[in-house]
Amino acid sequence: MTRLHTNLTASDFIRKSFDFLIVGGGTAGLVVAARLSENPHLTVGVLEAGSCALGKDKDEEGEDEDDVNIPGYYRQTLGGSRDWQFETIPQQGLGSGGTSALNFMTWNRGSRQDYDAWMELGNQGWGWDDLLPFFKKSETFHKPNQDVRTGAKANFDLEAVGSNGPIQISFPQEYSASHSLWHHTLNSLCVETNVAHLSGSNVGVWTSACSVEPEARTRSYSASAYYLPNASWSNLILLTEAVVVNILLDQENGAWVAKGIILSAGSVQSPQIIELSGIASTPVLSMAGISVKVDSPNVGENLQDHLMTTTVFEVNPSLENPDDLKTDMKLASSARYKYVNTKSGPLTILRCSICYLPLSHFVSPDILSSLTSLPPSIDHFSEQESFIFRRLSHSEKLGHIEYIFDLGNWSSFFKPNPSEGKKYGTMLQILQYPLSKGSIHIHPPDSAPTRPSTITDKLAIDPKYYAGRNGHLDLEIMTQCQRFAQKICSTKPLADIIRARAFPPPSVSDDELQEWIVQTTVTDWHPVGTCSMGGRGRVNTGVVDERLRVHGVRGPRVVDASIMPLQISAHLQATVYAIAEKAAHMILQDIGGYGE
Template identity: 30%
Template sequence: MQFDYIIVGAGSAGCVLANRLSENPNTRVCLIEAGPADNSLFVRLPLGIILLMRSNARNWRYYTVPQKALNNRQVYIPRGKTLGGSSAVNAMCYTRGHKWDYDHWAELGNEGWSYQDVLPIFKRSEHYEPGENEFHGTHGKLNVSELRFSHPVSRAFVEAGVEAGHPATDDFNNDVQEGVGLYKVTQKAGERCSVAHAYLHPIMDRPNLTVMTETLVNRVLFDGKRAIGVEVEQKGQIRTLEAANEVILSGGAINSPQLLKLSGVGPAAELAQHNIPLVHELPGVGENLQDHPDALVVHNSLQKDTLSLGPGALLGSLKQVWDFFYRRTGQMTSNAAEAGGFIKSRPEESIPDLQLHLTATKLDNHGLNLGFSMGYGYSGHVCVLRPKSRGSITLRDANPRSPALIDPQLLAHEDDMEGMVRGVKEVRRIMAQQALNDWRGEEVFPGKQVQSDEEIREFLRQKCDNIYHPVGSCKMGNDEMAVVDSQLRVHGMEGLRVVDASIMPTLIGGNTNAPTVMIAEKAADAILGVG
C-alpha cells in the first residue's frame, strides 16, 4: 500500500486536503478515518445533533480530567468520529472569528496568516447563498445558507439583544463582527453540509484516492527524522502504509498531539514515562490547549413553541417530520443554536469578547440530561472568546486505543472567570428585555437565589462547561514551544505536517469549523506550491 500522501483523520481539514491533493490524477492520496462512514440520517438531518451528541458510533465522547476550577468536575467533550469529523455532528454555525485574531497570529511571527492573507481563502472555500460581496464568495464548495427555520423565541432573543443596546447584524463574518442576529449555517437545501459532503463525497470515485474508514492509526513510521508511512489497525489486522511525499496529521486538537507522542515526537520525559522510543524532542506537543468555556442561563417558557422532548411535543412533531422529508423545511432543519451574537462585556473592550448562542430548548449537561429537556424553555449560552487559561493533552499510556488525558484548565485564569461572570450578567440583562415577555417563565439556572458576583462564581464552578472548540495543542510558531512552522511542517522533521485546529497559536473569537477549513485550504496551497 504505497501513496504519495497519507492524511490521518477525515474531519474538516482532512476532507479538504483529500480533495485538493487528489486533483492531480497522478498523485496517490490515502485518507484514513477511525470512525465509520457518515451514511446516517442523523448526520443529514440538522436537528439530528440532539442524537449525535449521545452517539457512540460517530462521537468520540471524550471527557476531561477533573477541572480544578470547576469543583473537580469532568467535562464532556464531544468530537466527531466519522467522515466529516466534527462538521458532521456540530451545530453548523458558520463564523470565522474577528480579523484581529488573524492579524495577531501574524504578529506572533506567522507570516502569511494575517486577515488580509486569509480572507481570500475564506471567500474561495464557500458558496455563500445570500450572495457575493467583499467578505463572501459564491464559487466554493462549502455551502453557507440562511436558516430555513427559526423558533419565535430565537427571533425574540435577537430583538431583546437590540433592546439591551447591542447592534443588530445579518453577518457575523464582516470586518466588524459585533452584533446580535441569526447564525448562517453550513447547510444545503435544508440538510447539513458537512465538509465531507462539500469536499469529499463529490470526488470519492477518483481512482487515485483511497478512503479507509474504521481504521485506527497506531503510529507514524520514520526513517531517521523523515516520516515514511503509518501503522494502522483495521478489523483487528495491523498493516503498514507507505508515504512517498508526506504524512499529514488532521486528527484535531486532541488526537493529533496524541498520535505525535505515540510516534515518538514530543516531550522526552513524557515519552520515557511510557517507554516510547524518542524520535524527536518537541516539548510543545500537547501544550497550549485552549477551549471556550460556556455557561447557560436557562428559563422555563410560558409558550409551547420551543423545542421539547416531552410526549406531547413529540406527538406534534409528526408534521415536522413530514415537512423535512417532503419539503426540507420546518423544525427539523433547525441547527438548535439559531440565534446569538458577538458582544462586548464592558465598554473598554476594543472588540467583542463574548459570544452568545440561544438554544430554543431547556439544556443541561450538553443535552445529555434528557429529562431536563422534557418541558418547554430556552437556554442562553455565553462564552469568553479569548480565554487566558492554557491546558494540555498528555498520554494516559502507550496504547493507541486509550483516550488521551485532556486538561483544558477551564476557568483556571482569574480573568476567564471574571469574564464569564460579566457574561452571565449580560445574558440575564438581555433575557429581561420586553421582547421576551411572552416567553419568560422562571429562571432555572443560575436561579433567582444567585445574585452576587461570588454566587455567580460558585454557579460557574458547578455548571460551567465548554462549547467544543479545542485548539492550540500543536501550535504554529517559531518559539521553543511551537510544533509547526507557518507552512504547518513539524519543526525538526521531514515529510510530516499537522493540518487542523491544533495549529492555532491562539483561539479565534468564534466557532472553529470555518477556520479549520481555511487552514486546510491554505496548507494545500503550500503543499502544492500554489497561491
Template identity: 30%
Template sequence: MLTPTEQLNNQFFDYIIAGGGTAGLTLAARLTEDPSVNVLVLEAGQANIDDPQLLRPGIYGSHFGNASFTWDHKTIKQKHVNDRESGWSRGKGLGGSSGINFLCYTKPPARDIDDFERLGNPGWNWKNLEQYFNRAEGFVEPTEEYKKRTGVKTETWNVGREGPLKVSFPVSISEAEMRIQQAFANQGIPAAKQPIGGDPKGICFLPNTYDPKTHVRSYSTNAYYLPNKDRPNFKVAVGAHVNRVLTENTRDGSWSAVGVEFTDVASGKTQTVNAKKEVILSAGALKTPQLLELSGFGRIDVLDKIDVPVKVELSGVGENVQDHIFLGLSWELKEDAPFDTLDLLRDPAIAAKHLELHAQGSGLHTIGIVGFSWNSFDMFAPPGKQAEVYQKMEDALGKIDDTAHPGLRKSFEIAMQRFEPGKPGSPGCEFISFPGFLSGPNPPEAGKRYATILVAMNHGFSRGTVHATSSDPLKDPEMDAHYFEQDFDLDIHVEMVKFARKVANTSPMKEMLVAELNPGLEVQTDAQWAEWLKQTFSTTWHTAGSAAMLPRAQNGVVDASLKVYGTSNLRVVDLSVVPLHFASHPQATVYAIAEKAADIIKAAA
C-alpha cells in the same frame, strides 16, 4: 468507492492523511485535483454515509455517547471546578466533528486571525486567509421575501458562493428570535458590521451548514468527499486506526516521514502504508499530539514515560491547549410566545410528526441556531470590573516562568490586548439564542417550552495539556483542560451570565417569559454565580492549540508551512496548529486552514 484496509498493506501513496474529518477530507479533495497525485486518507471510524442521524439538523447533541458517531473522550478531574470531569466528545467517522456539530457557521474577527501572524507566522493573517474561507463556502442567498421578513441583510457580505460547502439560513427565523435580538439592542449592543467578514462584533443572524434544497447537514463528507469519490487517485479507508508515523533519518539530520502504521479495527491486524512525498496528521487537537508522541516527537519526559525513543525534542507537543466553554440560562415561555422550540421533540408523537415534516422541507428540523451577539468585555462589564480583571491578567503575566513556558509571555501579551481598558476589545464573549431548553441543573417540565441564552467564553487564558500515558495507540491520552486555573477566566464568565439575565429582563424579551428555570433567582451574588457556573458549564468542543504553529524557540510544533520542526515532510493540518484561540465556532476556520494547506503543499511539491 471506499478502499478495503486489507488491500493497503505495504502500498505506496504520494500523500497519506491520518484522519478523515473536516480537515482531512478537505485537504485530500484539493490535493487530488491533480490527477498525477495519489492520496490515501485513513479514518479510524466508519463511513456513516447517508445516515439520517448525521444529516438531520435538529438533533443537537444526540450523537454524544454513541460509539458509532463519537469518540467519548474525557478530561481528568479538574481541580479548579470541584474535581469535575468534562466530556470532550469528538466526531468519529468520515466528516469528523463537522458531522456532529451544531451547524453554526461563524467566522473569527479579523484581528484574532491577524494574531497568528503577530505570533511569528508570516502570511497567516485575515487578508490572506479570507480567500480560503471563500473557497470553501457555497453560500446560498436568501430570497428578498426572507430578508424582508427576518431583517437579514447579506448583500454586502464577503462570502464565497461557489464553494462545495453549502451555507444557508434555515427555512424560518421565529419572531421570538427577533425579540431576543432586540433585547440585546436595547441593552446597547449594536448590529454587527460584517458578521462573517471579519467584524462580527454586535448582534446578527448567522447561517448554518445547511443545504436548503435537501434540508440536511452540509459537512466535509457530502461537500468534499462524495462529489470526488470516483477519482482514481483519491483513496479512503475506514476502520483504519493510525498508530504512529514511520520515519527515517536523513543526511541533513532531519527526519523524513516514510509511511504510517495503522490497525485494521475489524481484524486487529497491524499494517503499514508508505508515503512517497508527505504524511499529514489531521487527527484533531486531541489525537494529533498523541500521534506525534507515539512517533517520537515531543517532550523528553513524556516520551521516556511511555518508552518511545526521542527523535525530535519538541517541548510544545501537547501543550498550549485552549478551549471554549459555555453554559445556558433558560426561561419558561408563556403559552402565546411565538416560538417553535425543540422542546416539542421530547414528545415521541410530536417527534414522529416532525420527521415526516422534515421530509417535506418544513418542521422543527428546518429551524437552526441563528441568533448571536458577539461582545467584547468592555461592551457590558462595569469599568471597575474591567480594570480588576485586567490587573489580574497583568499579575498572571508577571508570574510566567519563561524557561518552563517559552512563548507563553508573548501569547498572553497579545491576548491581553483583546481586553485592554479604554481600547476596542475583541468580541470573545458570545451569546447565542437557543430555541429550546439547554441548561442545568434544573430539568425541563413536560409540555413546556423554553428559551435559552447560551453564554460562551472564547478568549480564556488557562492553558491545558494533552499527553500520551502509554505506548498503546488505542489508549486515550491524558487530557487536562486546566479550566479556570487563571481565576479571571471565571470572573469574565460571571459577568457574562449576569449580563444574559439582564438581557432577559429587557423588552421585548421579558414579555415572552414566565420564569427563570436555570439558574433560578436564588442565584444573585457573584459567589453564587461562580459556584453555579463551575457546576454546570461545559466545553464547547472547540479545543485547539496542542501542536501550535509558532517559532520553535517559543514552544512551536509546526512552522508557518505547517511542517513539524525537525522533519522534512511531516505536517499537521487541523485545529491543533492554532497558536492563540479565536472568537468563533471553529469549523469555518478548519476548512480555511485545510484549503490553505493544500496550496502550501502543492507549491512545495
C-alpha cells in the same frame, strides 16, 4: 449516489503506492485530500478511524444517517457512536468534578484581529487578508430571499463570501419563535445589529448563516461536499475503520523522515499520534515509555478551549418548542412528515440568534481595569499571553463573549420534572478568549504503568479550566458575563415570553453565582492549539512552522485546528476549512503542483 469504497480492505490499501497519506477523514483531512487529488499525477490515501455510511440509510452500527443530515437532529449525535467521547481529567477549577458531521452547523468567522494576531506572532501568511481567499474558496453562499432578509434580519456582505466552493452556506427559511425578539432586545441594550458578520468583525447582534444545502435542507460538510463528488477518482483512496497507532520515522543523513504524512486527526489526536511517534518533550515520552526521537517540548501544550454556561428560563408554554418533539410522538411524526415532503417545519430550524460583545459593553471601567492589569506577581509573560491580555483592553472592540438564545432546555445539568408541563428557553454564554491554558498528553494506563502507552490508552486531557496563573480571571469574566446574560433575558421584548429563571434556581443569589458557574461550566467543543504554529519562537513556542511542517522531522505536516496558536472568537468549522484549503495550496506550491 456515489458509494464509498466499502469493499476496500486494509490489504488492498497497503498494496497501493501513495504520494500523500492523510491521517483523519474529517473536516480538514477530506479538504486536503480532495484538493491534492485534483492533480491527476498525485495519489492520495486517507486513513479514517470511523466507519462511513454516505449513500446508505444506516451506518455499520445501525445508527440512522438522518441524525447527521437533518438540521433539526443536530444534538442527537452527541454521545453516540460517532462521538469520540473524550473526557478530561478532574478539573480543580471546576470543583474537581467535534467534527463537521457533529457540529451545530453555525457558520461564522473570527474578527480580523484574531487572524492578524497569528501573523504578528511570526506566522507569515496567516493574517486575515491571507486567509480570506481560502474562506471564500471553501464555500458557496446562497442569498436568502427578501422575506427572510427582512423578517429574520439575515444580513450579509456579498463581497466577503464565496460563490463556487464545496460547502453550501445558507440561512434557514424558518426560525424559532424567540428569534424575532432577539435583535430588538439586544438593540434595546445598545447593541447594534451587525449587517456583515463574515467581513472581519462579528461584534454585535446578528442572525447566523449555516452550513446547510438550501434545496435539500441537509447538512453540508466535508464528506458530502469534498469527498463524495470525487469518490470515484482512482487517485483518491479512503480506508475506513483504520486506526493509526503512530508514524514510522526513518533516518536519512542523520535526520528523522516520514515523507508525505499529513496529520488531520484533530486537536486531541494529532498530538497523541505525534507523541506516540517519539516526538514530544522528553519527560512526557519517558513517563509514557516511548523512545525519544525528537525533543519537541510544545507537543500537546497550549490547549485552549471555549468555556460555556447555560442559563435556563421557564418560557410561555404556548410557544412551539423543540423539546416538544422529544415527548410528543404525534408532533415528532408531523415534523418528520413536513421535512420529508416539503423540506420545511421544525426539523429545518437551527439556533441562529447570535451576539458577540466586548467586555467594555457591560463591565464597568473599574472592574475591567482590574481584570486587564498585568498581575504584579508575574514577572514574565509569553508573547501569546501578552496578546490575550491586550485583547481584553478597553480599546479592543472584539467579541470577548458569545451569547446565543433559543427555545428548549440546553443544559446538561438542569433536569426538569416532565409532569409539571413547563417549557424552557436557554441562554448560552461562551467565553471566547480564555486565559486558562492546558495540555493533552499520552501516559500509560494505571492498570499497566510499566508498559508503553498506546493509541487505545486514555489520554491525559487537562484544559485547566479556571486554573493556572490566569484562570481565576476567566472565572471573574464569566461571572460578569453571566450577570449580563440575565439582564438580556429581563429586557423586553424577550422578557415578554420569559416567566422565571429556572437554572440557576432563583434561590442562588448574586453572591453565589460564581460558585454556580464553577459547578456548571462545560466545554463548547472548540479545542485548539495543541500542535500550534511557532512563529518567531519556532520550536521553542510551537510544534509546526508557518507551512505546517512538524519541527525536528522532515515530511510530516499537521492540518487541523490544533495548529492555531491563539483561540479565535468564533465557532471553528469555517476557520478549519480555510486552514485546510490554505494548507493544500501550500503543499502543492511546495511540490511544484501549482501556485505562485
